[in-house]
Amino acid sequence: MSLTPIILCGGAGSRLWPVSRELHPKPFMRLGDGQSLLQKAFLRAVALPGVEHILTVTNRELFFKTEDEFREVNHGNCATSFILEPFGRNTAPAVAVAALRVAQVHGPDSVMLVLAADHLIADQVAFAAAVKQAEALARTGKIVTFGIRPEGPETGYGYIEVNGTDVVRFVEKPSLEKAREYVESQRFMWNSGMFCFTARAILREFRQHALDIFSATEACLAGSRVAEATGWTQVELEANAFAKVREDSIDYAIMEKCTEAAVVTCSIGWSDVGSWAAVSELSVPDANGNRVEGEALLHDVANCYLVSHDRLIGAVGVEDLIVIDTPDALLVANRHRSQDVKHVYAALKAQGHEAHRWHRTMHRPWGTYTVLEEGPRFKIKRIEVKPGGRLSLQMHHHRSEHWIVVSGMAKVVNGEKEMFISTNESTYIPAGHKHRLENPGVVDLVMIEVQSGEYLGEDDIVRFEDVYGRT
Incomplete structure (x- = not known):
């Protein structure tokens, strides 16, 4: 009876702009020690007893970046799987589809530990003890949440009124006066947004309190594509079916209505790093x-x-x-x-300003590119391709490109030609030419791309072949 951590990785992180953007949300923020919040969540989960597999629910556009983040720290080669959403539908659908998948793969009595990808927990020992207590409650059919003993009156968190391990009620973010009253009473805990339950129990609650979400996610999962390899699985949710799933949070859809809710009260050095x-x-x-x-x-x-x-x-x-x-x-x-x-x-x-959506440096499955300068009819990028990285075979209608290799070796398809380009060498790609860039070496390929043309938008791209499934 193993424990399966479910990491929910998404959100906009709007309170941490300009570092956090829609395509670089808060979980990818690096802290002073060089690790991202997402990596810390992964390591926290891997360190728990009995964990052999981690399931992450994230956006399709964040998948390759998430995979790279895990690869940097997954030295124990813990098995990983991913559920990829085409767009966000809040936490209730994410939990529902994760529970359906866990029940399929590991059985309905498997215990799930739902974790946010963007929280900090300072005390791993206390966290593990709290999870152990929650796991025991979960095996009795309870829907368990974690209540954090408040360190002071905080208006940025929701609260849980508790009586032992019983949940009395959930309370929205209070005024400062109410927060002080809650803390002084010692009956109210901060709502951590972490949960523990069996797949069977949480699906029972969805059938009872949010049947439409359960039915729509079940239908979506049944029609979605599954790719598998050794130690790795990817479920890509079908967009048209997922669009029919109602957007809601797990708190509103389930927890506030649940009669089987329980709480584990703990002091684990928790913070949602929310500002x-x-x-x-x-x-x-x-x-x-x-x-x-x-x-x-x-x-x-x-x-x-x-x-x-x-x-x-x-x-x-x-x-x-x-x-x-x-x-x-x-x-x-x-x-x-x-x-x-x-x-x-x-x-x-x-x-519609692009500064809410992305940084000048964009992450792609093959590496990164950075916009160095742009103006009317031109754009200059620095492109870095990882060893073995391969861009799609593509074509642009409205722009031509000039590639100059700064370091490494590039393998290039340019029209009917295939060639290798070394440092200080270049090639010109006219508009309308099929082309591809690849790094065949063992070190990063760095090059400068100069685009020119009447339209330079990223949507002027026709993909013919792509090893990352983006055609």
Whole structure:
């Protein structure tokens, strides 16, 4: 009777803009030790007793990046599988389809541990003890949630009123006055958003309280494509069927209606890292309360959090500021209003501004590209292809491209020709030519691409062959 951790990896992370974007959400944020929140969630799950397999539910567009993140830290070669959503439908459908899949593969009495990909837990020993307690309750048919003993009145979290292991009620994010009242009563815990149950038990609850979600996800899973290899499985949910699934959270759809809910109260050093103020608390302040990541010169500055890995920040006579500098966007906020950063993200999304969706550096299954400069009728990119990486055989209607190899060796298809291009060599690809780039070597291939033409959008691409299934 093994334990199967389910990692839910998605969301927009709107409160951590501009580092977090739609296609680079909060779980991929790297912390000071170089690990991402997603990698920490994976390692936390792998370290639990009895874990032999981890299932991750994520967006189709985030799959290859998620796989790369796991590959960096999965030194024990724990078996991994993925359920790929074509678009987000919140946590209830994600949990439902994961439970259906676990019941298929491991049996309906398998215990599932649902974890968010973007939380921090400092005390692994206490976490493992809490999971053990939750697992025992789950085997009795309970739907178990984890309540965190509050460290103070927090208005950014939901609360659970508890009586021993019984859930009395769930409470939405309160006012500061209510939060103080909850903490003083010692009956209310922070709602961690982590859960433990058997596949059989949670599917029972979906049939009772959210039958439409259960039926739609069951039909979607039945018609979805499954790819398998040794130690690895991928289920790609069919988009038209998944579009029929109602969007809802697991809290609203199930937990607030469930009569079999139980709670494990714990102190595990938990944080949902839900704002820049929370992120700043992860580093040690100087004598003036300032925290700096990158290079900064400060004069008469107090209680500020400054992040810039590309440029020098100079600050004079300011206090209580958060400054987050990225290559294409700069955030300046009062640290006491860091929760309100989500309004900037929402405005960018409403305007259709690309800064809500992606960074200048984009991750692809074969590597990355960075937009260095662009203007009317031209765009310059730095392209890095991993060893063995291979772009699709493709063609553009509206642009031509000039490729210059900076380091490594490129194998190139250009029209009817196939050639190898070394450092300082180049090739020109006219619009309308089929072409492909591949790295046949054992080191990264780095090249500069100069695009020119009347339209340079990323959607001007026709794929003929693709080893990553994107045709």
